[in-house]
Amino acid sequence: MANTMLEVDRITVRRGMDIVLSECNLALDGGQSAVLVGPNGSGKSTLLEACAGLLTLEQGEIRHDNIAVVRPDGARAVSTTLHGLTLQRNGAMGSETIEEHLRTAMSSVGRQTDLQPWLERFKLEHRRHDLIAHLSEGQARKVAVLAGLLPAFVAPSPGLVLLDEPTTGLDAAARAQTLTWMNELTRRGHALLVSSHIEEVVQTCTHTFDMASLQLQASTSPPDSGEPTSSLQPVATEPLTTESGGRFGRRQHLRTQAWLSINGVAALLTLGVLLVLGDIETSLSASQTLALMLAPAAAAGLVGEAMASLGREERCDDWRLAVGLGTAHGTPLIAALGAAFTLLAGIALTGGIDLRYIAAGAGLSAVVAWSMGFLQRSVRRLARPQAVFVGLFTPVLLLPYALLVDWLA
Amino acid sequence: MKVRVGEALLLIGFLGITSTLLLALLWAPSVSLDAFESPAAQRIFYWHVPAAWAAFIAFGALFLGSAGWLFKRSERMWRLHVAGAEAGLATGLITVWSGCVWGAAEWGTPWDWSDVRLNTFGLLTLLAVYLVLGRASQPDGIETRDTFAGFGLYGFVLVPFTYIATRIWAIRHPGPVVATGEEGSINGDMGLVLLVGAVSFTVLIIGHMLTSMLITNSEQRLLQLQRRMDGGGP
Numbered sequence: 001m002a003n004t005m006l007e008v009d010r011i012t013v014r015r016g017m018d019i020v021l022s023e024c025n026l027a028l029d030g031g032q033s034a035v036l037v038g039p040n041g042s043g044k045s046t047l048l049e050a051c052a053g054l055l056t057l058e059q060g061e062i063r064h065d066n067i068a069v070v071r072p073d074g075a076r077a078v079s080t081t082l083h084g085l086t087l088q089r090n091g092a093m094g095s096e097t098i099e100e101h102l103r104t105a106m107s108s109v110g111r112q113t114d115l116q117p118w119l120e121r122f123k124l125e126h127r128r129h130d131l132i133a134h135l136s137e138g139q140a141r142k143v144a145v146l147a148g149l150l151p152a153f154v155a156p157s158p159g160l161v162l163l164d165e166p167t168t169g170l171d172a173a174a175r176a177q178t179l180t181w182m183n184e185l186t187r188r189g190h191a192l193l194v195s196s197h198i199e200e201v202v203q204t205c206t207h208t209f210d211m212a213s214l215q216l217q218a219s220t221s222p223p224d225s226g227e228p229t230s231s232l233q234p235v236a237t238e239p240l241t242t243e244s245g246g247r248f249g250r251r252q253h254l255r256t257q258a259w260l261s262i263n264g265v266a267a268l269l270t271l272g273v274l275l276v277l278g279d280i281e282t283s284l285s286a287s288q289t290l291a292l293m294l295a296p297a298a299a300a301g302l303v304g305e306a307m308a309s310l311g312r313e314e315r316c317d318d319w320r321l322a323v324g325l326g327t328a329h330g331t332p333l334i335a336a337l338g339a340a341f342t343l344l345a346g347i348a349l350t351g352g353i354d355l356r357y358i359a360a361g362a363g364l365s366a367v368v369a370w371s372m373g374f375l376q377r378s379v380r381r382l383a384r385p386q387a388v389f390v391g392l393f394t395p396v397l398l399l400p401y402a403l404l405v406d407w408l409a
Numbered sequence: 410m411k412v413r414v415g416e417a418l419l420l421i422g423f424l425g426i427t428s429t430l431l432l433a434l435l436w437a438p439s440v441s442l443d444a445f446e447s448p449a450a451q452r453i454f455y456w457h458v459p460a461a462w463a464a465f466i467a468f469g470a471l472f473l474g475s476a477g478w479l480f481k482r483s484e485r486m487w488r489l490h491v492a493g494a495e496a497g498l499a500t501g502l503i504t505v506w507s508g509c510v511w512g513a514a515e516w517g518t519p520w521d522w523s524d525v526r527l528n529t530f531g532l533l534t535l536l537a538v539y540l541v542l543g544r545a546s547q548p549d550g551i552e553t554r555d556t557f558a559g560f561g562l563y564g565f566v567l568v569p570f571t572y573i574a575t576r577i578w579a580i581r582h583p584g585p586v587v588a589t590g591e592e593g594s595i596n597g598d599m600g601l602v603l604l605v606g607a608v609s610f611t612v613l614i615i616g617h618m619l620t621s622m623l624i625t626n627s628e629q630r631l632l633q634l635q636r637r638m639d640g641g642g643p
Contacts, residue, residue, distance in 0.1 A: 016550035017636070056555060058482070381556050387546040392539045396532040402522035 003030050003065055005081060005160040005191035006051060011060030013043075013050050016383075020046045023060070024214050028207075030158045033182065033192035035202050038211030044195040045088055047211070048164050051193060052085055052322040056381075064160055078324045083109055083159030083190065086148030086166050090140050091319025093310055094133025095255045098124060098143050101132060104243050105147035108323040109155040112240035118146060121177050141169040149181050151323070154237045158189035167198050179204045245326025249307045253330035258306035263334050263369065267300040267341040275348055287409030290357065291402075293345045297338035297361035298401045301368025302394055305329055308376035317380065329373055331366050338365025357408065364404055368397050415623060418616025425609025429455055429602065437602045450514035453507045459606035460503040461530070463614040467496035468533060468565060470618055471540075475561030478554055484629065485622075487554055490561055492621035494540035496614050501534030529567045536564040549632060 008026040012019060020043040028034055036044040049055050051062055053070045062070040064081035084105075085091070092101045099115060106112045119125040122142045132140055145166045152161045163182070167175045175198075182204055186192055194201060202208060202219075209216045253259040274292055284292070307328040311317030317327065342361025346353060375390040382388060433455035440448045471493030477486025508527070509519035521527055540557050547553040 014551040016548065016552070017632070056551070058551075378559070379556055381552040383548050383550065383552060384546060388543040389539055392535045392542075393532065396528055396535065398522045399525070399528040 003158075004028070004063075005030050005065055005158070006193060007061075007063040007066075008047070008051065009061045009063065011050060011062060012058040013046055013055055014058055015046060015055075019058075021050070021214075026209060026214075026216055028160070028191040028193060028216075030189045030191050031186060032207055033186045033194065033205040034207040034209045034216060035205040036193070036195045036209050036211060037197075037202060042211035044211055045164055048162050048193060048195050049087070051160075052082065052087075052162050053079065054318055054322055079160075080324075081159045082162070082323060083152040083155045084148040084150070084161040084163075085319060085322050086144050086163045087315055087319055088164045089315040090132070090144035091147065091315055092132045092140070092143060093252060093313055093316045094131060095252050095310070096132050097129050098132065098135075099128050100251075101143060102146055102150055103240065104248065104325065105323070106151050106154055107240050107243045108325055109151045109159075110240060110242060111154040111156060111237040113150070113154045113235050113237045118150060122146060122174055138169050138171065138174075142174055145170070145174075145178055149178075149185065152185050152188075152190050153181075153235045156237075158191075161185060161190055161192045163192065163194045163196075165195055165197075167196065167201055175200065243325060245320070245328045246330075246332070248320075248325070249328035249330045250333060252307060252310065252328060253333050256306070256310070258310065259330050259333040259337065262303055262306050263300040263337050263365075266303040267296040267337055267365075270296040270299040271341055271345055271348070274345060285409075287405055289349055290409050291405045293342060293349055293357060294361055294364055294401060294405060296341035296345050297365040298368060298398070300334055300337045300341060301365040301370075301372065302397060303372070304376055305331075305334075305369050305373030308373045311377075312380070312385065317377070327377070329370070331370050331373075334369040335362040335366035338362045360404055360408055364401060367400060371397055413620070413623065415616050415619025418612050419620055420616070422609055422611075422613025422616050425605065426456070426459075426613055429459065429606035429609050432602045432605060436598070438596065438598050445515060446517075447514035450511050453511040455602050455606050457504060457507040457511060458603060459610040460500050460507065462607050463610035464497055464500035464504055464530075464533070466611065466614055467493050467500055467618070468537075469493075471497055471537075471561045472565035475558040475565075478558045479562065487558075488622040488625045488629075489618070490554075490558055491544065491625045492618035494537050494544070494557075494561070495621050496617045497533065498537035498541050499617065500610070500614060501530070501537050505531060505534050533564055533567050536560060536567075549629075 004027055006026070006028040008024055010023045010025055011021060012023060013021040024047065026034070026047075036047060038044055046055065050057065050070065053062070053076055055070075056074065057070055057072045059072050061068050061072070064079040067077060067079070067081070068075075069077050069079045069082075096104070098119070102115055102118075103112060115128065116125060119128055124139060124142060127135060127139065132143060135143070145163070148161065148163050148166065152159060166182075167178055170178060179200055182192055182194070182201075186206065192205070194205060196202070206219055207216055208219060274295065307330055308317075311320075311328055320326070320328065339358045339362035342358050343353060346357055372390075372394070375393055379385045379388050379390060433452045437452060437455060440451045445451050470489055474486045474488070474490030474493050477483045478490055508530075512521075513519040520531075540560060543557060544553070
């Protein structure tokens with residue numbers, strides 16, 4: 001008997017001031033695919049995102065393979081059963097290449113395969129090393145769909161795949177290919193939950209879930225199962241290390257040079273102001289000199305973590321969170337900036353080099369940048385995250401700076 | 410005209426803090442020149458300390474409201490969260506502003522970035538600014554309320570920390586003058602003015618919060634009516 005891959009147990013979900021889902025139940029076994037049907041605003045994407053662990057539940061519980069992944073008290077567990085996710089937004093940063101994004105997606109299940117045949121079927125092989133930002137909307141959507149399907153194909157065991165409007169924006173050939181892959185994944189024992197308005201998708205799935213009645217029904221016209229399941233060839237795979245948020249963040253920082261253009265420029269400007277002051281060292285106390293020496297490092301951290309704002313692009317952060325990849329950050333690079341600018345400020349102010357101060361500068365910029373990144377991400381659920389003023393808390397991050405100066409001096 | 414309890418308390422509290430100001434300036438005894446750099450500026454103390462006391466009440470309400478919303482989904486508790494944030498902003502700004510004036514006269518600097526109490530109280534006030542401005546920038550909804558209630562809970566951690574900061578980590582700000590368990594340096598007349606100030610600010614802040622809760626309730630009713638006209642809500 002197939003495992004129950006997804007159990008939605010009497011969940012209630014609110015969005016804005018509305019209760020979008022009320023006491024909703026759904027169970028999906030391996031080898032079943034369900035399409036969510038209903039008009040716009042009926043809660044299809046809400047149910048799908050709740051199943052991905054991206055929404056807070058008012059009540060009820062969501063389980064993946066009998067493990068509670070979302071509970072109403074806010075407790076969450078990383079799902080090891082979620083083998084693919086495509087959101088309505090593409091979930092990819094524009095500064096990733098197609099290959100990088102698909103490898104990142106596959107790293108969530110720890111296996112990889114040769115991308116060439118998959119890209120050929122979507123006519124993307126010639127764009128393999130292109131940035132996602134340089135693709136057309138349809139091409140970027142194809143990448144998002146592949147990122148939702150590929151991990152399931154390479155995963156060592158069947159799991160759950162969540163697809164939100166996967167065929168929207170695709171041409172006829174890509175749509176047909178997507179439906180073929182979905183059908184194949186179902187026959188390989190995966191459970192698929194799909195949101196779609198497209199009739200072809202409804203006909204491809206084994207079940208429909210009506211958002212009005214909240215009832216799961218077996219499809220009246222079961223999909224053509226094609227070749228027997230036993231004839232399906234396993235996908236050749238090899239191990240792939242899960243890409244941590246730090247590694248991903250560093251790569252994006254280096255690609256976009258955000259660490260230099262945002263954090264570096266802030267430190268440089270602060271250093272510039274110090275240099276404009278001229279030969280002031282003789283008139284300063286030891287603690288004042290140290291405070292000035294560490295000021296560029298503090299400024300590098302205070303301008304925040306670029307990955308926190310870049311992660312909002314196409315809901316990249318949400319996608320990474322749902323598939324169990326860490327939050328992107330570039331803290332080590334910002335720490336390196338802190339060390340370098342403390343060294344420069346030290347030479348400019350005292351003419352000497354003190355390794356203790358350089359280490360303190362690195363630590364200070366890392367802690368402050370991490371705190372700013374935390375603040376920037378703490379508002380991600382808001383409707384208008386850019387309109388709130390997390391910068392108001394910035395002055396208080398001067399406290400560790402002042403305490404550090406006091407301590408070192 | 411019907412006068413509501415909140416508005417009445419607000420008026421009484423306002424008269425009380427005005428009286429405190431007059432008593433502080435005209436009646437309270439002067440402090441010793443040996444003990445203070447600027448004895449005249451010390452009179453700010455009669456507003457500064459009661460305002461800080463009222464701010465702690467407001468931040469307590471903010472904490473209760475935040476917890477009540479997050480754990481009970483209570484509309485009344487959300488109104489308390491809003492009222493606590495607004496009252497915390499008002500009293501927090503009075504405390505910070507009066508403290509800066511006093512600090513400039515007494516210490517020669519209005520602010521010290523290395524003083525834990527100044528900075529934690531500054532953070533509490535910034536939290537209130539953030540919550541009040543942030544709420545105005547967002548549509549009302551579960552996501553907005555959960556996020557800001559989370560910040561409200563976090564902010565309350567700073568309240569006891571701020572209170573004990575001067576005991577465990579005294580840098581510049583003087584230690585507590587009330588609830589110390591020791592005989593303080595405040596004489597009878599000074600204590601009386603301080604008491605009048607504390608009671609007045611307490612009445613004012615309770616009136617402020619009751620009125621604010623009433624206004625938020627009206628806003629919520631208006632939103633509900635608008636949604637009904639849109640064909641949405643119940």
